[in-house]
Amino acid sequence: MTMNRKERHKRDSYPESVHRKFEGFQEEFGIRFSDPTLLYKAFTHSSYVNEHRKRIHDDNERLEFLGDAVLELTVSRFLFDTYPSMSEGELTKLRAAIVCEPSLVQFANELGFGKYVLLGKGEEQTGGRTRPALLADVFEAFVGALYLDHGFDEVLKFLEGVVFPKVKVGAFSHVMDYKSQLQEIVQQNAGGNLQYRIVEEKGPAHDRIFVSSVTIDGKELGNGEGKSKKEAEQLAARHAIAELRETEGQAD
Structure with missing residues (x-):
């Protein structure tokens, strides 16, 4: 031009x-x-x-x-x-x-x-x-x-x-710290042993996808996928929070 x-x-x-x-x-x-x-x-x-x-x-x-x-x-x-x-x-x-x-x-x-x-x-x-x-x-x-x-x-x-x-890749995940939120919810409800585990890795090495599962006393609460293990764990915690809140709503 x-x-x-x-x-x-x-x-x-x-x-x-x-x-x-x-x-x-x-x-x-x-x-x-x-x-x-x-x-x-x-x-x-x-x-x-x-x-x-x-x-x-x-x-x-x-x-x-x-x-x-x-x-x-x-x-x-x-x-x-x-x-x-x-x-x-x-x-x-x-x-x-x-x-x-x-x-x-x-x-x-x-x-x-x-x-x-x-x-x-x-x-x-x-x-x-x-x-x-x-x-x-x-x-x-x-x-x-x-x-x-x-x-x-x-x-x-x-x-x-x-x-x-x-x-x-989760560079801003600190502002969405679902793992800490989940820990607080669990502690407020009689506690329990929270554990995160990478249950699957998918895709080529340069574009890996991690799948994380979060459990409490061996019972699965949620899972999530991410470009890093940290992101996958955060998303698993977020899904777990949503599941717990839905369960609480049904109980009401």
């Missing part, structure tokens, strides 16, 4: 070093922007704008606003499709853990986004390039820019390579 006069003017307001920087970015990530100024803007901190007032620049705050909404929608769609048995409360809790600042900072660091941020000299000298809030904002702004330039499906594709695999 050919840039119009306004887009070309915005692009020309950046120095050649910025063009080279983000040409390298697009090559590294295999993403070609129709409007490169959206990409530049996603990484432009307000301190850079303040130091280059004679040039026409916008910082990334508006893109951050948009990216925050796009990220929440995209993650919501993924969780909705991937975990059909999760309740609304569980989905909300897991989504919150994925889109919170520490998680976004981790994603940004793993991608090396910090080296691309355009900063003012003062912000650079005070460690702005590694500042958590700044990195989280940049990640959201990039998602916003990608959405505007490529659309929802490209954002989904990007997150499928960066975020969603971590969810699938």
Whole structure:
């Protein structure tokens, strides 16, 4: 797509070093922007704008606003499709853990986004390039820019390579600690000996699926499948909790 006069003017307001920087970015990530100024803007901190007032620049705050909404929608769609048995409360809790600042900072660091941020000299000298809030904002702004330039499906594709695999292997299972919940329920109901056991391993070595069973005093309460033993045990505990609650409801 050919840039119009306004887009070309915005692009020309950046120095050649910025063009080279983000040409390298697009090559590294295999993403070609129709409007490169959206990409530049996603990484432009307000301190850079303040130091280059004679040039026409916008910082990334508006893109951050948009990216925050796009990220929440995209993650919501993924969780909705991937975990059909999760309740609304569980989905909300897991989504919150994925889109919170520490998680976004981790994603940004793993991608090396910090080296691309355009900063003012003062912000650079005070460690702005590694500042958590700044990195989280940049990640959201990039998602916003990608959405505007490529659309929802490209954002989904990007997150499928960066975020969603971590969810699938249980990186956020600490916020959905069903094993601890099950232990508490058992203790409140006269106790018992809870045990987890991997009863089956399926699939090729590079894409292994584990099947876990959880029992109390030898009686099976539930089972679950996962990409890791930890995830399988968590899902087995979740199914056990659901089974116990259903049994309690029938007893009432």
